[in-house]
Amino acid sequence: MKIFGHEEVKKTIGLYLEKNYKSYSLIFEGKDCIGKKLIALKTAKGFLCEKNYTFGCDSCDSCRLAKNTILNIYEEKELNPHPDIKLISPENDKEIKIGQIREIKEFLKLKKEGGKAVIIEKAEKMNTEASNAVLKTIEEPPDNTLIILTTSNQNALLPTIRSRCKIIKFKPLNGEDIQNILRLKGIDENKIKVLTALSEGSMCLPMIIINNNKLFKYAKDFYNLIAVKSLHPEGIVNLAEILDKLDVKDIIVIFDILERIIYKKMLKGEVSLNLYEEFIKEQKKLKISIEKGVKKKLAVEGLYFNLKT
Numbered sequence: 001m002k003i004f005g006h007e008e009v010k011k012t013i014g015l016y017l018e019k020n021y022k023s024y025s026l027i028f029e030g031k032d033c034i035g036k037k038l039i040a041l042k043t044a045k046g047f048l049c050e051k052n053y054t055f056g057c058d059s060c061d062s063c064r065l066a067k068n069t070i071l072n073i074y075e076e077k078e079l080n081p082h083p084d085i086k087l088i089s090p091e092n093d094k095e096i097k098i099g100q101i102r103e104i105k106e107f108l109k110l111k112k113e114g115g116k117a118v119i120i121e122k123a124e125k126m127n128t129e130a131s132n133a134v135l136k137t138i139e140e141p142p143d144n145t146l147i148i149l150t151t152s153n154q155n156a157l158l159p160t161i162r163s164r165c166k167i168i169k170f171k172p173l174n175g176e177d178i179q180n181i182l183r184l185k186g187i188d189e190n191k192i193k194v195l196t197a198l199s200e201g202s203m204c205l206p207m208i209i210i211n212n213n214k215l216f217k218y219a220k221d222f223y224n225l226i227a228v229k230s231l232h233p234e235g236i237v238n239l240a241e242i243l244d245k246l247d248v249k250d251i252i253v254i255f256d257i258l259e260r261i262i263y264k265k266m267l268k269g270e271v272s273l274n275l276y277e278e279f280i281k282e283q284k285k286l287k288i289s290i291e292k293g294v295k296k297k298l299a300v301e302g303l304y305f306n307l308k309t
């Protein structure tokens with residue numbers, strides 16, 4: 001797994017880990033889907049490396065096991081993982097609970113000569129109990145421990161946690177990095193152009209679209225309906241019926257894609273600022289209503305007709 005971009009961040013991490021502290025607590029902050037977790041895993045690999053290379057030497061036993069851990073996560077392999085790296089993620093992408101933090105504490109209790117590394121992914125999703133428990137660990141970390149919290153919003157973490165960590169800010173990926181990542185995935189060049197334009201420096205939307213191309217198609221269909229000046233109720237009724245069968249989260253993604261399409265069209269002068277602003281307002285209303293359980297078909301039609309008037 002190659003790291004794309006983030007050259008400055010890599011340098012900062014390297015210099016910081018040379019300080020010979022007894023333990024390290026770091027916060028990696030930046031947009032979702034830009035590579036924070038991968039860099040955290042590689043930092044853990046370097047921390048545990050027998051030769052102490054910043055991101056690992058790739059040849060010692062520890063590095064080989066760390067590489068297995070990374071492949072298990074990113075390529076769904078089932079290789080023998082590194083026993084001294086622990087990654088915690090929110091359960092069902094919703095919440096990090098106290099039980100998961102207790103696991104970390106148990107894990108850190110068993111001392112290892114080579115050290116231990118813990119990564120808490122999307123740390124902003126820790127609930128209050130979990131946050132307090134993490135704070136205690138960070139206040140008195142065992143020697144030779146690396147703790148990394150990754151987050152899209154450091155302000156959602158306890159100030160007392162933030163003040164005890166070295167905060168490293170990640171910039172969004174640039175267009176070239178996004179293109180290179182997509183090329184590596186074997187995406188064709190025309191599609192790479194479109195996906196990069198929609199990316200806003202993060203791989204979140206491009207990955208969703210790659211895995212479910214229909215969502216992009218529906219967003220485009222919706223845009224075409226908006227772009228046509230006269231009312232076409234039958235078009236929107238048909239599309240709303242199709243969208244009605246999708247999950248709420250997919251509909252939200254469709255309207256996120258649509259938002260970026262309209263934004264790009266506005267920059268090109270193809271749609272008015274007024275329409276874009278109206279859309280943003282309506283998009284917020286739609287999200288709230290479908291999350292509350294309003295019939296998706298009605299919410300989608302409502303958005304369309306409100307835009308037209």
Ligand SMILES: [Zn+2]
Pocket residue numbers: 048049050051052053056057058059060061062063
């Ligand atoms: Zn090594």
